[in-house]
Amino acid sequence: MVLELQKPRPVWQIMFSTHHTDIGLLYIISSLTFLFMGGALALAIRVELFSPGTQFIADSMTFNRIFTVHGTNMIFLFILPFASGVGNYFVPIMVRYKDMAYPKLNAIAFWMIPPAAALIWLGFADFGWYGQPPYSMISSPSPAAEMWIFGLKILGVSSVLGAINFIVTILKCKHPDLPLSKVPLLAWSFLSSSLIVLVAIPTFAAALLMLLTDRLGVTGFFNPALGGDPIAYSHLFWFTFHPEVYVLVIPAIGMMYEIIPRFSRKPIFSHSSGMFAFILLSIVSFASWAHHMFATGMSFTEKTVFMVGTLAAVPASAMHVFNFLATMWGGRAKYSTPMMWAIGGIALFFSAGAGGVVNTAMPLDFITHDSYWVVGHFHLFVFGTIAFGSFGFLYYMFPYITGRMYNEKWGKVHFIITLIGAVLVFFTQHILGLYGMPRRVFDYPPFPAWIEMNQIAGVGAMLLGVGMTIFLVNMIYSSAKGKEANMEDPFGLGGKYYYPYQRKNPHHD
C-alpha cells in the first residue's frame, strides 16, 4: 500500500508527525469536519429562508453571523485545506521525492489552521466573508470582528507557507529523471495554484491590517469620515480573492485530471494543453478582479478592460473541459463513484462558467448584481465544481488511505442525491436573483414567486443534507469495517493504466 501509514503507530505520533501523508491525513480529516459544520450552517440559512417571516432565527445579527461563518469556513477551512491535504499526499509521490521540501514548515502550516478556525468559529463575526467596510470597520461588534481578522491573517500565512512548500517541492525536489513537462497534471495544478497564492495573498494580508487599524480608530484608510475610501478595500480584497477562486478550482480540476483518464482507461488526451491551460489560468486570474465591482461607478474603459480580462479565462477553462471530453471519448469508461463525481463536476463547471459569462458582460451584470443570482453562480462553482471534484477524489483516495473500500452503492446514491440537490438549490437561486431577490437578507416579503423558489431551494438543501449524511456514514463505516481493498487495483480497472503515484521514489521510507 502506498499511502497508508507504514505501520500502525499511536495516534499522537500521527498527529505530530511531519511526514507528508500524515499531514495530508490531518488536513483531510479536519477539512471534512469543517465541511459538515459549515454545511449545518448552510441548512440553517435555507430553513430560515424557507418561507417569509421568522422561522427560528429571530434577528438579522444571528443570520449575518451564520452566513459569514458559513462562507469563511467553507472557503478557508474546507476547500483550501482539503486541496492541501490532497497535495500533501500526492505531490511528493508524483515528483518522486521522499517528503515535502520542508516537512516542519508543512506541519506548521497545518497547525496554524486549528487556532485560526477557533478564532473564526468562536467569534462568529457578522459582516459577511468580504468584511466590507465601512460596516466591518465601524458598526461590526467587537471582539468578533477582530477575531475574524486575526483568524484570516493566520490562514493567509498558512496558505503562503503551504504554497512555498509545494513550489519548492515541485520545482526543486522532483526526481532528476522527471522533466517538468512530464510531471502529472495534479502536481501541475498545485504548482500553478501555489504561484497564484504567493502573488495574491499579500494584498489581502495588507488590507486586513488596514482594516484592523481602521477599526482601532488609528487610521482611516477605508473610513470616509477620515477621507478614506471603502472602495479601496474592495479593490484590495478582490485582487486577492478573484485569483483565489482559481486557487480553489485549479486543484479540483487537477483531481479530475487524475480521475478521468484512470476511469476512461485511456491516457490524457493532451497533457501539454492541460499544463498550458493551468499556466494561462494563473495569469489571467489577475486580470479580472474588478468585475466584482462593476456597480461601484467605474468608468466605461475600466469596465471594458476587466470584462475582456475576465473573458480571457474562458478559453483556458474550455481547454480543460475539452481535454476531459476528449479523454473520455472512445475510452472504456467505468462509471465508478469517483468517475461519476468528476463527470458531474464537469457538467456543473460548464453551467457555472456559462453563468459567469453572463456576470462578466457588464450590462447584464447590473441586472444580476447583488442578487441571488450571484449566490447561485458562486455556489455552483464552489460546490458544483470544486466540492464535486473533491468528493470524487476523496472516494478515489479512500482505498489508498485506509486499505478498505467504501460502499460503492451508497457512494453512487450520495452522488445522485447531491447532484439533484445542487441543481435544485443553485440553479433555482440563479432564477430567484433574476426575480429580484437580494442576497444576504434574513427575511423577504411574501411574493409568491420568491416563496416558491426559496422553498425549492430549501428542499434541495435538505437533499444535500441527506446526501452528506450518507457520505459521512459511508466514510466512517467503511474505514472501520469496509471490505478490504485489492491494493493492486481497487477499482477493478484492469491495471493496464499506471498509477503515477505508485512509482515511488526508491529513496522513500
Add this chain to the structure above:
Amino acid sequence: MSHIEHLDQIYRTSPRRVAKMMAIMLGICLVGGTIFFGMWDYWISGVSPASIARAGKVEITSPVVATGKEIPVSLNFIESSDFRTFAFNALPGEPDHNPTITAAVGDKIIFNVKNAGKSFHAFGVTQEDEGTGGIIPGSNIQSASNPIKPGQGGQSEFIPGKEGIYYYICTVPGHRAQGMQGQIIVGDVSAKTENTETEPITGSPMPAPELKKAPETIVKEKPEQTMKEEPKTNTPFTGTISISPGASTPGCDKTNECFIPSDVTIKVGETVTWSNNDSAAHTVTSGTPTDGSNGTFDSSLFMAGKTFSHTFDNTGEYTYFCMVHPWMTGKIQVN
C-alpha cells in the same frame, strides 16, 4: 502492474483506530461547542473604537425633571400606492399628515406606532434634520436591521431633555427622505432660531451604529456639552478654550464647536489658553483658512493633551483657525 510491489504487509484501518479518531474529533467539537454556545453573545458585546469615535459626538439627553404630563401619540406607517412617498398617518396633502407634536421639556410623549404599510419600518426620535443617525436611546421601536414588519407595531417613550425641534422618523435608511418624518416642537417655538441643535453626525450618511451601547462610554463628555448649550453671550469664559474631541473630523464647524467656546470676549492683557482635548494634533493660528496666517500668533502643531497660550495686548477682533483642519475656526474679541 507496478513493480514496487508490497513485499511488506498491507496495513488497513481498524475499527478501533477509526473509533479513536472519531472520539478525538467529537471531543474537540464538544469542548469547542460548549465554549461556542456559552460565549455566543460575549463576542459581539463590544463596540469598535472607530465606532466610539463616531458615536462620541452624539447628544445624550440629560436627565430632566418630569412634568408628569403624558402625551399619547398614535402613528401609523403608510405608503403611497406607488411606493414613492412614505408618511405617517396620512399622505401629503391630507389632514393628519405627519402630525406635529408640541410638548414642554419633561413631558412624556408616548408613541404608539403601527406599521400599516407593506414594507418594513422602524421608529425613532432624533434631533438631526436629515439621515437616520442620532436616534435617542429609548425612543426607538425596533431598528433598521430588525424592523417592524407589516401589521406589527410597538410602543416607546420619549422625554425631551431640552427645548428645540426633534424629529420622529422611520429609521430604515431612505424612508425619512421619502417623507417619513414629523416634527416634535419642544418648548418655545422661537427655540428654533437659537443654536440648540446638537452636533450632527458627519461624514457618511450611514446610520449611527449601535447607539444604545454607546452612552456609558461617552457620558464623560457631557459636561462640555451642557456648557455649549447655553446661549453664547452667557458663556462663562474661564480663559481656556478647549479643542473638542473629534474636531479633526469635519462637522464640528456646523455648530461652531471645534473650539469650545469658539467666540469669546476678553479684556486687553488677558491670556487665553487653548487645550487640545482631541486625539489628533492641531494648531491655533491667527488668520482665516482662506487667507492663511496673518502672523499675530501661531501655536504650530501641538499634540493631544498639550496646551498653548497667548496674551492679547491690543484690542481688536482676532480670528484664528487650525492649519491642519481648516474647518476649525474661532474668534476672540479683545476690548
